[in-house]
Amino acid sequence: MATSMLGDYLRGRRAQLTPLDVGLSEDGRRRVPGLRREEVAMLARISVDYYLRLEQGRERRPSPQVLEALSEALLLDDDGRLHLYRLAGMTPLPRREGGIEQADAQLLAMAELWDRTPALILGRAYDVLAANTLGRAVFNHLEPGANLLLAMFLDPSVRAFHADWETAAANAVAGFRFLEGARPLDPRIQEVLRTAGTSREFADLWRRRDARGKSHASKVLLHPEVGELTLRMQTFDVRSAPGQQLIVYHAQEGTPTADALRLLGSLAATRPGHRDDSRGTVS
Incomplete structure (x- = not known):
């Protein structure tokens, strides 16, 4: 047989x-x-x-x-x-996803152990699902429940946060195009696209049709409390929640940025209720 x-x-x-x-x-x-x-x-x-x-x-x-x-x-x-x-020699069809999206509790608990490493957990449409303590201290404009793409184009404070906003915006749009290609039927992705489309700058970048996933990169951020931060970024897919990404930032030891991260971590740890706003949910 x-x-x-x-x-x-x-x-x-x-x-x-x-x-x-x-x-x-x-x-x-x-x-x-x-x-x-x-x-x-x-x-x-x-x-x-x-x-x-x-x-x-x-x-x-x-x-x-x-x-x-x-x-x-x-x-x-x-x-x-x-x-x-x-x-069968084929690529899976994208699933139509919906409902409430949450960060994996064990993944967040692990990230909380990184007292010198800011980390964010993004949903399948760039929603900020969670951040560790240092991640919230660095990205204090991105509360859990915010959307990374929408903040980039619709929140004026984000433009001032990036030393090179144009490059950061172009990378965010290219990354979102990459996400949309994998899940074109996802209702949350389509909702974010409709809202972002109200920005002429987003619409101009979207028409370029650049598509690339987040990977390792370096960026300079202008933090309102500690000044300039030069961070390396690494992106990891979350196996327990397909479509989600763990974004990890780090600084070279002995640099002013490493010292600034330690200061931010100390300040964040002493603020009342600093663990209460670590996660958000998105439907």
Whole structure:
């Protein structure tokens, strides 16, 4: 019998589920563990014959719609869904996302241990979901719940905060274009785009169609309390929340910026209730 990695994966995942897992009744007369092929086909709304061909390796290129239906029928998590698409030689369809978006509590708790490293957690549409203590001290104009892109173009204080606002604005727009390409159906991304479109400067940059993700970079910030800060930036994808990003800033030891960060950290730690505003939620 022909086989394939895709077929083996489907068969293996089917064997891990019980009828009760997927809302079916258990008849008690099963010769093998797991779901029957007929049940998976029914749950995925495809024919039994087509599903059989997939498992046997006689069909190796299902459509994205079929893969999406199978990932739902087999209760695959994000990693399992990605693996299913890869076995079929395809890239996953973007999911329509919504609801309340929150930062991972364990990730934020880890970031709070970095007393010399400002950190922000951004949502899938550049919403500021959380910041550690030093991150809030450095980016005191970006309260949790603010949006990084909208603040860049609609908040006058942000223009004064960046020594090179034009470059920072262009990078923010290119990064947002990159996000939109990955999730074009996301309602929050579209909402932010509509609001940002009220800025002529944003509209001019958006028409350039530059697209690039955040990575490592250096920027100079003009902080109202401690003056000029020269920071390196690193960006990490958050595996526990696809679409979210952890932005980490650091300064070279022995520089005025490193001294300024220590001062900001000390000031922030002594302010009453400094941990109470560490996170926000975005729907």
